[in-house]
Amino acid sequence: MKYRSFLLFLFFSFTAFLIYSNTLENEFLFDDIPLIVENPQIKKIENIPALLGITGNRPCYRPIRMASYMLDYHLFKLNPTGYHISNIIYHILTSWLVFLIVRFLLGNYTLAAAVSLLFMVHPVNTENVAYISGRRDILSTLFYLLGFFVFLKYRKTKKLLLYPCIFLAYALALSSKEMAVTLPAIFFLYDFIENFPALQNKQTGTNPVVNILVCIKKVTKKQIFFYLPFLIGAIAFTYYKTVVAPPSHGHEYYGGHLWTNFFTVARIIVYYIKLLLLPVLLNADYSFNAFPVTTSVLDISAWGSIALLCLFLWFGIKMLSRNSMIFFSIFWFFITLLPVCHIIPHHELLAEHYLYLPCMGILFLIGIFLYDFVYKKSHSVFFIFLGIILVLFSFRTYERNNDWKNALTLWKKTVVTAPDCARAWNNLGVEYFLDGNIEMAEKSYRRAIKIKPVYSDPYHNLGNVLAEKTRFDEAREYYVKAYKNCTIESKKRGILNSWGIVHKKTGNLKLAKQLFTRILRSYPYYEDALINMAAVLHAEGKYWQAWRTLMKALKVAPDSPEIHNNLGSVYKKTGHLQKAEAEFRRAIDLRPDFMEAHNNLGNVLKAEGLYDRAIESYEFCLQLNPDSAAVYTNLGNAFRKAGRNEKAITALTRALELNPQLALPHLNLAIIFMSEKKDMKKALFHLRKTIELDPSIPQAEAIKDKIAKLEKKEQ
DSSP: OHHHHHHHHHHHHHHHHHHTGGGTTOOOOTTHIIIIITOGGGGOGGGHHHHHTTTSSOOOSSHHHHHHHHHHHHHHTTOHHHHHHHHHHHHHHHHHHHHHHHHHHHOOHHHHHHHHHHHHHOGGGHHHHHSGGGHHHHHHHHHHHHHHHHHHHHHHHOOTTHHHHHHHHHHHHHTTOGGGGGHHHHHHHHHHHHHHHHHHHTTOOSOHHHHHHHHHHHHHHHHHHHHHHHHHHHHHHHHIIIIISOSSOOOOOGGGSHHHHHHHHHHHHHHHHHHHHOOOSOOSOOOTTTSOOOOOTTOHHHHHHHHHHHHHHHHHHHTTTTOHHHHHHHHHHHHHHGGGSSSSOOSOOOOGGGGTTTHHHHHHHHHHHHIIIIITTOHHHHHHHHHHHHHHHHHHHHHHHHHTSSHHHHHHHHHHHOTTOHHHHHHHHHHHHHTTOHHHHHHHHHHHHHHOTTOHHHHHHHHHHHHHTTOHHHHHHHHHHHHHHOOOHHHHHHHHHHHHHHHHHTTOHHHHHHHHHHHHHHOTTOHHHHHHHHHHHHHTTOHHHHHHHHHHHHHHOTTOHHHHHHHHHHHHHTTOHHHHHHHHHHHHHHOTTOHHHHHHHHHHHHHTTOHHHHHHHHHHHHHHOTTOHHHHHHHHHHHHHTTOHHHHHHHHHHHHHHOTTOSHHHHHHHHHHHHTSOOHHHHHHHHHHHHHHOTTOTTHHHHHHHHHHHHHHHO
C-alpha cells in the first residue's frame, strides 16, 4: 500500500507540473506587484517577527502567505518562475491531502484517487495556481485540510497530543486566509454524521428534522469541551477581521436591500455549482457588470436558484440515513462557502478563487456518484469516463494558464469573456498605459466610464493619461470627477496626489502644495505625498524643508529608491556632492534599472570632475533608454569637459535629432565650435538657436553679448 501510494504521489506531482508547466514563464501581475515586487518586508529574513506580530506590532495581512513569499525571495529573489514552482508544489500537497481525507472517510483507494485528481486538474483552480497571489487560497486550504485530517486521526486514536496540532493547523489556515474560519463547523459536521446512525438505530422517530436536532444536541453536549476553544477562537478572529482590521472595503447589501442581497447570493451559489460541473467560460473578474446583481424580489432567475438550492439541500438531508458521505459532501460545499456569501457584505461579489476549498465537496459528490453508478457496474467504463473528464479538464486548465501570462493578456481575455465588466476595462487601460500605449489606455478608460459612470478609478486613470498628453486642464476635470465618485479614503489620497502633480507640472506650486498638505494633514506618513511635497519645496528652493520631508518619508519607506534619489538631488543642490553620490548609488542598489538615478549620479560625478565615470553612468542610461535626448545632452557635455570633442559633437547632435527643441545641446556645440574648432559661423548659429529655444536660460545675457560680438566680427 505504501509503495502504491508513493507511486501515486509521483504521478500527482508529474501531472501537476505537466498541466501547469506553461505558468513557469508567467510574469508577476496585479496584486503580485505590491505584495512581492515592491514589498521590502519580504526581502529580509529578520522581518519575520514583525510579519507575525511577535515584536508587538500588528501582524501583517495574511502573515503565513507573506512568510511563504519571504522564503521564495530568499531562494529566487524576483524571478517569478520560482514563485510559480512553489504554487504548484503547494497545490500538489493540497491535492494529496484531499486523497488522504477521502480515503480515510470511505476507505476506498480508487475513489480517493479519482476525487483528488479531479481536484488537482480542475480548471476553476487555475486562478489559484497560475496567479502567484492566489497562493492565499492554496495555503489556507492546505492547512485547513491538514487540520481536518489530524482531527480525523484524533477521533480515531484519541491521542491528546494531536489536539494542539489541530489548533496549530487552524491558526496557520486562518493566517493564510479568512475563509478557514469554518473549520470547526466541519469538525462538527463529521461528528454529526458519526453519531446520527446510532441515533437512528434507537428509533427516536421518523421525522428527520427532529432526529437532526436531537443529534446536534447530543454531539454538542458530548464534545462541548473539544469545541469551546475553537468556538472562542473563531468568534475572536471573526470580530477582529470584521471590526478591528477588516480586509474588505465596506459595502452595502447588493441590490440595496437584505432580500436582494440574499437573492443575488443564491444565484451566485448556483453559478458556482455550474462552474464546477462545466468549467468552460472562466473569468478573472465578476465585478460590475460582469455578474448583474438582483435588484427586485420578482427576479425569476433568483427564485429558480433558490428552488434548486433547496432541492439540493433536501436531497442531502434525505441521503443522510442512506449514504452519509453524500450529506457530508453537500454540506461541506455550503459550509466552506459561507464566509463569502455576503452575510457581512464584501466588496468582491464573487470570484473563482473562492471555490478552491468548497470545490472538494462537489468533486467528492461527483466521485461518489461515478463510483456507485459506473464503477460498480463496469470498472473499465469508469476509468474511461474518468480519463475523458481528466483529459478535458487538463486541456482546459493548460489553455487557461496562458491567459495569466501577464496582466495585459489577462485583461484582454477578461473584456472578451465579460465585455460589460467596468473594472476589467479599467485594468486593461492600466496595462496599456504601463506598456506605453496611451491611445488604447484612453479608449479603455472611456469604455469603463461608459459602462459605470460612477466608477472613480477610470476617471482618475484617464486624468493621468490626459496629464501625460499635457492636456492638464482636462486632466484636472477628471480628477474632480474621480474624487466626487470615490468612497474609499486611500483612493481619495491617490487622486489628490495626482491632482497635485499636475499643478506642479504646470508651475502652480502653491496649489500643488495645498493639495499635498491636505493629504498630509490627515495622513502625515503618506509616502507619495511626502515625496511630491519635497519636490515642490525643492522647486521653491527650500532645500532644508525638502530634506526634512524626505527624511520623514524615509522612516515610512527606508528602501524606497525614489526617496534616496530625491535626497541625492537635494544634497547636490546644497553642494554636498559626496552625500549626493552616496544617495544616488543607494537608489541604484535598490533598483538597478533606475534610469533617473543613473543620470543623476552621472551629473554628480561630472560636477566632481570625474568625467570618465560620469560618461559610464550616462552610457548605462542609454542602454536602458537609447532615445533619451536629455541623457545624450549630458553625455555630450561630459565628453566636452573631458576634452573628447568629436564624441561630444556626435552625442549632442543625436540629442537634437531626438528633440530639436532643446537649447543646451546648441549651447554646448557653440562652446566647442568657439574653443577648439574655431568655426565662428557654426558657433554663432548654435548660440542663436540657444536663445531662440530658451530665452530665459541662465547664461542668456552672456550669450547675447557673445552673439553681438560675433555678428560685429562678421560685418
